[in-house]
Amino acid sequence: MSRLRIVSDEAACIGCHLCEIHCLVEHSRSRQIVKAFRREVPRALARVHVEEDLPVTLAVQCHHCSEPMCVYACLTGAMRKDSETGIVTSDPERCMGCWTCIMVCPYGALARDEVRGVVGKCDLCQHLVTPACVAHCPNEALTLAEAEP
Amino acid sequence: MTRYVIVGNSAGGVGAAEAIRQVDRHGSLTMVSEEPYPAYSRPLIARYLSGETPEGQMAYRPAGDYQALGIELVLGRALQGIDTAGQTVRLSDGRLLPWDRLLLAVGGTPIVPPTEGLAEHEHFTFTTLDDAKRLARHLSAGSHAVVVGGGLIGISVAEALVKLGAAVTIVELAPQVLGRALDSCAGEIARRAIERAGVQVLTGRTVARVIGRAPGAPAVSAVVLDDGAEIVCDTLVVAIGVRPRVEVVAGTGIAVGRGIVVDRHMATSAPGVYACGDVAEAYDFVLGGNRLTPIWPNAYLGGRIAGRNMAGEETVYEGGTAMNSLHSFGLSMMSAGTVDPPAGDGSYEVLSCQDAGRGIYKKVILQEGRVVGMIFCGAIERAGIIFGLMRARVAVDGFKERLLADDLGLLSLPADLRRELMQR
Secondary structure (H helix, E strand, O other): OOOEEEEEOOOOOOOOOHHHHHHHHHOOOOOOHHHHHHOOOOOOOOOOEEEEEOOEEEEEOOOOOOOOHHHHHOOOOOEEEOOOOOOEEEOOOOOOOOOHHHHHOOOOOOEEEOOOOEEEOOOOOOOOOOOHHHHHOOOOOEEEEEOOO | OOEEEEEOOOHHHHHHHHHHHHHOOOOEEEEEEOOOOOOEOHHHHHHHHOOOOOHHHOEOOOOOHHHHOOEEEEEOOOEEEEEOOOOEEEEOOOOEEEOOEEEEOOOEEEOOOOOEOOOOOOOEOOOOHHHHHHHHHHOOOOOEEEEEOOOHHHHHHHHHHHHOOOEEEEEEOOOOOOOOOOOHHHHHHHHHHHHHOOOEEEEOOOEEEEEEOOOOOOOEEEEEEOOOOEEEOOEEEEOOOEEEOHHHHOOOOOOEOOOEEOOOOOEOOOOOEEEOHHHEEEEEOOOOEEEOOOOHHHHHHHHHHHHHHHOOOOOOOOOEOOEEEEOHHHOOEEEEEOOOOOOOOOOEEEEEEEEHHHOEEEEEEEEOOEEEEEEEEOOOOOHHHHHHHHHOOOEOHHHHHHOOOOOOOHHHOOHHHHHHHHHO
16 A cells, blocks of 8 residues: 655745645635635635644644554544555545544544534545645645655 | 454454454455344434434445455344354354354443333333334334433433434433543533533432333333432433443353453453453553443454454554543533542642633643543544543653643644654
């Protein structure tokens, strides 16, 4: 199994939050920035967040762990790790919003989508060659890398 | 070719089967379940009862998984006997299954206390899909239900009953609800949320007697509490908890404590026999010893370790601990480990903060400079970071003042620890 993940470098992060914005747009219905922020109700959810402890900032998203506690702990089976790609995804049709995955994620990388009552997480933008957050990071703080499986 | 037999087809059994197949694609793998269904999510039965989740959406795994993993699934058959010397199990249809590796993932039985009039009258437990179906068939418009037990199961069934329009009374023996998962402060927050939904919550009380509608008929008309108060009801749900089904190993010599005792490989005292889930008394990393933690995630985690070891890949169980995420009645509460250390035990250090206006209560319990317990209410997004520190037994003395801060995150951790985590 290959294991792709996004590597986040706090030394290069400038705290611009563009990753959050482009993640949200990419996961919106329209995939257009103005519509995604101003028209779509409920608004889409960013699956990356930028922590700030100035001057240090750090973008955090799912590590698609080789031993994914969120998958093991999931009460419904909504959270799966793909055996081919290694990508961890949550099926919103099967998620019941119990937040057990949030409780066991050591990165605090999962988000509550309170409007839809399901968890939101990084899916590595499988439909794109380069995930939106990586593509739009102006200082290459976010890179797509092959991790140890 | 190794012959694997797994008795039990829920989180623990599935965890083991998936792990076995990651190591051994060739051995024969048979899963046996008393229930007539492929693995389904037990925690979803409350949403099934309330009508939010149809039966077709309760599957724990995609329909093709059993076939893809080469599993022979034997449904609707109970385990009747284990021969550890001859390495066979006997099923309720008389079939004898030989095994080289056996996993007992048989779960627990709902506890029904000896109460006057209870056995003769219709009452419901709430741990299986069939329990939920039975209860759904019984309910009618305007039902009044008494739920005995204010733990996680009792509260989840109470919420479903409220959604169906029933009047609900919870009777809990302990002085607070969720006493095993929460401290008194968090318990009070939960109680208020439950009461806001119109549920009557009676703590410190128990049902002393069940009264029927007519002599000799099973229908319930009321319960009488230990203080003499009578509550009129037509539905009685007993949701006190589950007892490990240790009777399955009676006569085998397999070591039993409160559950079937397993070592750090999830192996029982009998060669080739493993156990996990609600029936097993397995390692708890907070306690540093064995205990029962009958919760879904630990069943899967323990099952996974059992499976790897059964397939010959030696793997040590890091241990589980009590942990719960409570989401009923609009609550967002998480707790794990030792949440309420004994008063006067100076070895614990308790950090806590509360902001009632924002619905926030946070508590982190330390012992010897390490996190051994936590409660997060309201602000839960980063609680996993604390759980991760607890699980990894990280010394937190140097940064403990940051654990309760609003901006808790990976940047709250020392740089070397964070770097190590980020590189994984």
